[in-house]
Amino acid sequence: MTSTPVKAGALFLGACLAALGVGLAVATPVGQTGDSVAASRSATPTVPDVAASPSASAAAAADLSRTETSRTPAATATATPSGTGTPSATPTPTPTPSPALPLEGRVVALDPGHQSGPGSSAQVPNGRGGTKACNNSGTSTNAGYTEPEFNWDVVARVKALLEAQGATVLLTRETIDQLVCVDERGTFAQDHGAEIIVSIHGDGNENTSVKGFFAIVSDPPLNDAQGAPSQALARAVLDRLGEAGFTPNAAYPGGLSYRSDIAGVSLSERPAVMFELGEMRNPDEAALMSSEEGRAQYAEAVAAGIADYLLANPLEP
Numbered sequence: 135m136t137s138t139p140v141k142a143g144a145l146f147l148g149a150c151l152a153a154l155g156v157g158l159a160v161a162t163p164v165g166q167t168g169d170s171v172a173a174s175r176s177a178t179p180t181v182p183d184v185a186a187s188p189s190a191s192a193a194a195a196a197d198l199s200r201t202e203t204s205r206t207p208a209a210t211a212t213a214t215p216s217g218t219g220t221p222s223a224t225p226t227p228t229p230t231p232s233p234a235l236p237l238e239g240r241v242v243a244l245d246p247g248h249q250s251g252p253g254s255s256a257q258v259p260n261g262r263g264g265t266k267a268c269n270n271s272g273t274s275t276n277a278g279y280t281e282p283e284f285n286w287d288v289v290a291r292v293k294a295l296l297e298a299q300g301a302t303v304l305l306t307r308e309t310i311d312q313l314v315c316v317d318e319r320g321t322f323a324q325d326h327g328a329e330i331i332v333s334i335h336g337d338g339n340e341n342t343s344v345k346g347f348f349a350i351v352s353d354p355p356l357n358d359a360q361g362a363p364s365q366a367l368a369r370a371v372l373d374r375l376g377e378a379g380f381t382p383n384a385a386y387p388g389g390l391s392y393r394s395d396i397a398g399v400s401l402s403e404r405p406a407v408m409f410e411l412g413e414m415r416n417p418d419e420a421a422l423m424s425s426e427e428g429r430a431q432y433a434e435a436v437a438a439g440i441a442d443y444l445l446a447n448p449l450e451p
């Protein structure tokens with residue numbers, strides 16, 4: 135950039151501002167670039183009243199941009215005061231809200247079965263007039279990967295997947311080692327405003343040739359939520375597990391185990407299902423359940439099944 139156009143620009147700026155009734159309070163040093171002129175003018179506190187006027191500045195900027203072709207768009211932008219007159223201050227139409235996520239407003243309880251660490255034999259209500267032990271610490275693979283670790287990890291993944299679809303997800307325990315008895319987990323859904331509760335487990339059949347997933351529901355049902363709705367929730371997840379390529383447990387035709395002795399489902403007044411996702415003593419499933427990839431696949435199937443159920447059973451208006 136030569137000095138001649140700069141001077142011409144500076145002089146022209148003065149002329150423009152003078153024409154607008156603005157005194158050039160800042161002397162332009164020799165050799166100062168047009169960019170600096172604009173910067174010092176906009177930063178000068180002695181001419182704020184008129185220079186800050188969008189119309190005056192905009193006119194000056196427009197004149198400069200026409201007469202000084204070397205001026206960059208950035209310099210023109212610098213000459214325009216922020217605030218009124220800029221596009222950001224122009225009333226803009228309210229942006230169209232993004233479409234609601236499919237599970238927005240839905241509340242799901244997830245129960246990572248068993249705490250790490252010791253259980254408790256304290257007797258608690260079983261939902262059918264009797265009592266049973268508070269909780270045990272579950273099973274493990276022969277290599278020592280524990281059921282609480284598996285349950286906690288899968289539940290965390292399911293939670294994230296459902297939350298990504300807009301659901302609110304509540305867990306029955308806050309930490310992997312928190313001891314929460316089966317009766318408290320059984321009433322958790324109605325106690326915390328969840329629509330459904332899904333309990334995640336790995337089974338520990340001592341027969342290592344046994345493999346496959348199955349679902350446990352309360353039977354005979356003790357309320358409306360424990361019959362068809364719980365079975366429909368079970369079915370939705372079982373279907374997704376099958377589609378994902380996991381093995382159904384051959385001992386349970388249709389994938390359902392009907393139990394009267396599971397407090398976690400007997401005490402629920404919301405659709406409630408306990409899933410045994412695999413057999414931790416079976417070498418094939420132990421490898422699958424011990425791997426991050428395997429757990430991610432379990433979680434995707436469980437979350438997809440829960441979403442299927444919720445979308446098939448919309449909230450009543």
Ligand SMILES: [Zn+2]
Nearest residue numbers: 247272335336
């Ligand atoms: Zn278990």
